[in-house]
Amino acid sequence: MEASAAAVECNENLNDMATVEVRSIRKEFAETCAVDGIDLLAKEGEFLVLLGPSGCGKTTLMRMIAGLEQPTAGDIVIGGKVVTHLPPRARNIAMVFQSYALYPHMTVEGNISFPLRAAGMPRDQIERKVAWAAKMFGIERFLNRKPRQLSGGERQRVALARAVVREPVAFLLDEPLSNLDAKLRNSARDELKHLQRELATTMIYVSHDQAEAMGLGDRIAILNQGKLCQVGTPQEIYRNPVDIFTATFIGSPPMNLLEDKDSYTGFRPEDFLPKEIGADGNTVSFPFRVTRVEYLGADRLVYGAIEGRTAATHVISKMPTMLRTEVKAGQLYDFSVRQEDIARFDRSTGARLYGARQ
Amino acid sequence: MTSEAAALAGKEHSGPGFWSSFADNERWLWPAMLAPAVLYIVLLVGFPFFLSIYYSFTDVTVGGRDLHFVGLQNFNRILESSTFWLALKNTIILTVISQVCILVMASILAQALSVNFRGKWLVRLLILLPWVAPIALGSIGWLWIFDSIYSVINWTGRAIGILGPNDWPIWLGQPNLAMASIIIVQIWRILPLATVIILAGLTSIPQDLHDAAAVDGAGPFRRYFQITAPLIRPITLVAVLFGIIFTFTDLIVVFVLTRGGPYDQTQVLATWAYFTGIQGGDLAGGAAISLFLFPVLVAVAIIFLRFARRTEVL
Amino acid sequence: MTPFSARAGKAAQATGHAAILVFFVTFLAFPFAWMVITTFKTTQDLHNVANNPYLFNDPPTLDHLRTLFADTAFVQWLANTAMVGAAVVIITLALAIPAGYALSRMTGALGQSLGVGIFLTYLVPPTILFIPFARIIAALGLQDSLWSLVLVYPSFTVPFSIWLLMGFFKAIPRDIEDAAMIDGLSRFGAFLRVVMPISLAGILTSIIFTFTLVTQEFVYGVIFITASSNYTVSVGVPTFLVRGDVYFSGSMMGACLIASVPIAIIYNFFVDRFVAGFTGGAVK
Numbered sequence: 001m002e003a004s005a006a007a008v009e010c011n012e013n014l015n016d017m018a019t020v021e022v023r024s025i026r027k028e029f030a031e032t033c034a035v036d037g038i039d040l041l042a043k044e045g046e047f048l049v050l051l052g053p054s055g056c057g058k059t060t061l062m063r064m065i066a067g068l069e070q071p072t073a074g075d076i077v078i079g080g081k082v083v084t085h086l087p088p089r090a091r092n093i094a095m096v097f098q099s100y101a102l103y104p105h106m107t108v109e110g111n112i113s114f115p116l117r118a119a120g121m122p123r124d125q126i127e128r129k130v131a132w133a134a135k136m137f138g139i140e141r142f143l144n145r146k147p148r149q150l151s152g153g154e155r156q157r158v159a160l161a162r163a164v165v166r167e168p169v170a171f172l173l174d175e176p177l178s179n180l181d182a183k184l185r186n187s188a189r190d191e192l193k194h195l196q197r198e199l200a201t202t203m204i205y206v207s208h209d210q211a212e213a214m215g216l217g218d219r220i221a222i223l224n225q226g227k228l229c230q231v232g233t234p235q236e237i238y239r240n241p242v243d244i245f246t247a248t249f250i251g252s253p254p255m256n257l258l259e260d261k262d263s264y265t266g267f268r269p270e271d272f273l274p275k276e277i278g279a280d281g282n283t284v285s286f287p288f289r290v291t292r293v294e295y296l297g298a299d300r301l302v303y304g305a306i307e308g309r310t311a312a313t314h315v316i317s318k319m320p321t322m323l324r325t326e327v328k329a330g331q332l333y334d335f336s337v338r339q340e341d342i343a344r345f346d347r348s349t350g351a352r353l354y355g356a357r358q
Numbered sequence: 359m360t361s362e363a364a365a366l367a368g369k370e371h372s373g374p375g376f377w378s379s380f381a382d383n384e385r386w387l388w389p390a391m392l393a394p395a396v397l398y399i400v401l402l403v404g405f406p407f408f409l410s411i412y413y414s415f416t417d418v419t420v421g422g423r424d425l426h427f428v429g430l431q432n433f434n435r436i437l438e439s440s441t442f443w444l445a446l447k448n449t450i451i452l453t454v455i456s457q458v459c460i461l462v463m464a465s466i467l468a469q470a471l472s473v474n475f476r477g478k479w480l481v482r483l484l485i486l487l488p489w490v491a492p493i494a495l496g497s498i499g500w501l502w503i504f505d506s507i508y509s510v511i512n513w514t515g516r517a518i519g520i521l522g523p524n525d526w527p528i529w530l531g532q533p534n535l536a537m538a539s540i541i542i543v544q545i546w547r548i549l550p551l552a553t554v555i556i557l558a559g560l561t562s563i564p565q566d567l568h569d570a571a572a573v574d575g576a577g578p579f580r581r582y583f584q585i586t587a588p589l590i591r592p593i594t595l596v597a598v599l600f601g602i603i604f605t606f607t608d609l610i611v612v613f614v615l616t617r618g619g620p621y622d623q624t625q626v627l628a629t630w631a632y633f634t635g636i637q638g639g640d641l642a643g644g645a646a647i648s649l650f651l652f653p654v655l656v657a658v659a660i661i662f663l664r665f666a667r668r669t670e671v672l
Numbered sequence: 673m674t675p676f677s678a679r680a681g682k683a684a685q686a687t688g689h690a691a692i693l694v695f696f697v698t699f700l701a702f703p704f705a706w707m708v709i710t711t712f713k714t715t716q717d718l719h720n721v722a723n724n725p726y727l728f729n730d731p732p733t734l735d736h737l738r739t740l741f742a743d744t745a746f747v748q749w750l751a752n753t754a755m756v757g758a759a760v761v762i763i764t765l766a767l768a769i770p771a772g773y774a775l776s777r778m779t780g781a782l783g784q785s786l787g788v789g790i791f792l793t794y795l796v797p798p799t800i801l802f803i804p805f806a807r808i809i810a811a812l813g814l815q816d817s818l819w820s821l822v823l824v825y826p827s828f829t830v831p832f833s834i835w836l837l838m839g840f841f842k843a844i845p846r847d848i849e850d851a852a853m854i855d856g857l858s859r860f861g862a863f864l865r866v867v868m869p870i871s872l873a874g875i876l877t878s879i880i881f882t883f884t885l886v887t888q889e890f891v892y893g894v895i896f897i898t899a900s901s902n903y904t905v906s907v908g909v910p911t912f913l914v915r916g917d918v919y920f921s922g923s924m925m926g927a928c929l930i931a932s933v934p935i936a937i938i939y940n941f942f943v944d945r946f947v948a949g950f951t952g953g954a955v956k
Binding site for chain 3: 403404473502503513550631
Binding site for chain 1: 780845847848850851852853854855856857858859861866869870872
């Protein structure tokens with residue numbers, strides 16, 4: 001991507017304050033509240049992922065940033081300027097849609113040059129920029145084709161080129177990888193991360209796929225039912241969830257929860273190991289009746305119940321295959337968790353109680 | 359700033375001027391885009407419609423300058439006229455018989471067209487001709503077919519021995535035969551529309567359903583009456599409703615074939631309104647007669663609305 | 673079932689299928705076949721009851737067509753129809769494209785009831801409106817003018833076109849408009865520069881249907897227009913060529929054929945869209 005030098009040169013001007021911020025933003029539709037008072041700041045050059053289950057308000061939040069939806073209350077600030085009441089075209093952001101939203105009646109070249117033509121840029125500059133963007137994504141060969149003649153991966157590249165060509169303050173990406181097949185998705189994820197490093201432009205990325213979010217995001221914002229649960233680096237989110245929702249939404253299999261009188265005790269499956277392995281330091285051990293063992297190659301998933309509690313509690317242990325310890329269905333074992341790996345959550349609010357660990 | 363950046367940044371300063379905010383604000387944009395069409399429809403459908411109701415309570419004539427409110431006089435006059443009752447009866451007979459025939463025939467024909475066969479496009483083109491050709495001209499074709507002296511039907515009937523040497527029906531000259539002729543032409547022109555609508559319904563049924571029913575052991579008749587027929591019922595209703603409206607309010611076929619004759623025996627409400635209002639110059643009377651079409655239209659509209667609510671298509 | 677009876681059953685089914693098609697094609701297409709035969713037969717041949725009417729007992733003739741073009745205003749009627757059709761198409765598109773688009777994008781109860789309201793106006797037939805129109809047209813001084821038709825015909829072409837175009841616009845993904853707005857267009861600009869070009873097929877369809885609805889209209893034409901030079905085809909042929917007894921059967925059938933078959937063929941290409949317009953998406 002030798003052309004990226006040009007991008008950097010241009011970006012110097014526009015990216016002085018390339019932050020995107022929402023301030024106590026709300027969006028109510030007829031009966032429901034899709035976004036319920038969110039404050040969030042994407043720093044300059046940051047890759048911020050909005051992650052949450054479907055219907056959590058992440059797409060609505062992104063559409064408000066783009067200007068496609070008007071917030072019911074609150075403000076949107078892009079590059080230090082309040083843009084809440086400006087139409088999308090006046091915000092100088094680019095967006096890549098899940099469906100790519102390529103203009104079906106235009107060639108690839110027409111698609112890529114469209115934002116520049118709409119801005120009234122002189123023709124020779126348009127040509128130069130289109131050539132630059134097409135080269136960046138390796139789609140020079142397709143410039144004269146129509147979108148319907150392209151494969152899914154090629155379309156996705158055209159959509160990215162159309163977004164990049166105008167050198168926006170920020171990119172908004174709405175699950176741009178979800179229409180690709182699994183194999184292509186991995187390499188596209190790689191390229192996307194690389195692209196963001198090259199352009200050093202703020203990116204806000206909507207996803208419902210935690211692996212994608214963990215892999216791509218500098219920081220992740222977890223949303224649930226219109227509210228912001230937690231913002232942090234992938235590591236913070238994973239190791240230090242602030243509530244039960246985040247704890248169980250992130251991680252596969254999710255965090256084990258044991259019900260107590262007025263709290264939940266939580267620990268990750270990979271921290272729940274045979275006692276003799278986690279022996280060093282301060283540990284808590286549980287009698288673990290194994291019901292089933294799943295062999296997954298790198299790991300073994302051990303399903304079972306902790307005995308000696310009022311309610312039978314089903315938990316999972318994720319044992320790296322390198323641990324040779326024999327585990328058989330039907331047997332009772334002693335499994336333990338290090339004290340520092342245990343989190344406690346309030347039973348009624350779901351909020352984290354103590355046990356924070358950096 | 360480079361000029362390129364300035365060009366892009368310039369967009370930011372284009373600010374919310376009047377036109378700009380108008381062209382972006384859906385709250386104003388949609389009403390503005392709808393207004394001309396709605397205005398036109400109100401002026402050219404709504405206004406004449408209420409004018410028609412108003413006229414029916416006055417003594418307005420084609421040439422007359424003044425008009426006076428006469429209350430229900432026009433309606434009384436119409437209800438006392440035997441021609442009105444005959445026209446009403448004819449309209450109902452015409453609509454009911456033709457719609458029943460169309461429903462049966464269109465179901466059969468659509469079923470026959472739902473399978474693939476060689477030359478299907480040609481068959482479809484030929485079958486559609488009556489609907490797509492201007493109906494006034496198609497009716498003239500029938501006028502010539504039903505000709506009192508040179509009727510090709512009569513010649514053919516005699517040639518194949520259905521008609522005896524002394525039988526020579528005057529199709530448009532004998533009241534019952536004339537009604538039958540009108541019904542035939544109505545069936546002829548609306549059958550294609552009903553067929554393509556029902557055919558569209560048939561092709562929308564996934565083949566999986568037919569396969570599943572066949573695997574479940576259903577024979578062709580059971581498959582038709584228990585799978586196909588219920589699934590195409592909504593679309594069939596659409597076809598029938600349009601058929602009712604087109605037949606019930608049609609003026610052209612009767613106008614071209616019989617002009618309501620012989621002796622008003624084939625008059626329908628639409629033609630009787632025309633002959634009274636336009637040829638007789640009695641606009642008030644004509645308006646009053648045409649309003650008798652209205653209850654049926656309301657009924658059809660209500661069925662459509664209920665249908666729309668149920669299927670959420672309208 | 674033995675193989676033999678299975679084969680016999682299949683053959684019977686095929687024969688039944690063919691019989692059904694032959695019956696309906698004969699019924700529906702016969703008048704047009706009869707028009708073709710009549711157009712090219714000599715008058716003596718037509719009027720000799722002893723002759724087999726399906727055969728050319730005299731050699732085919734072009735006399736009837738010659739009469740039609742030379743001695744009647746048929747060409748003028750065709751021109752009138754084309755002129756009225758073109759004007760009505762322009763008015764219809766100007767009104768129906770924006771309205772259909774707005775309705776396709778309006779959410780909420782108002783948009784929906786307006787859509788249904790416009791659909792219902794399509795159900796109001798000329799038969800209820802021609803009486804007041806007779807006086808309105810007279811009051812406007814448009815009697816016997818083709819402009820009266822240009823004014824009135826959109827009253828049925830506009831509702832139908834709105835309904836048809838609404839379906840087309842609904843099928844366009846909203847993402848594309850959103851992308852266009854982000855790429856620098858206004859809401860209205862996205863409609864003009866992106867939605868309109870994508871919808872060309874839909875707009876073409878509505879042009880075809882508007883034009884054919886105009887050529888098929890009869891009631892208003894026969895009421896507003898009295899001078900034979902101002903007739904449209906649909907009105908001119910039945911009112912001018914049919915006089916008491918039918919003497920011009922050959923020319924008349926020629927006129928019907930010439931005016932209806934081209935329309936029928938064009939229309940045939942678009943009939944699926946027409947059905948979609950009628951059923952409003954009840955069929956996917």
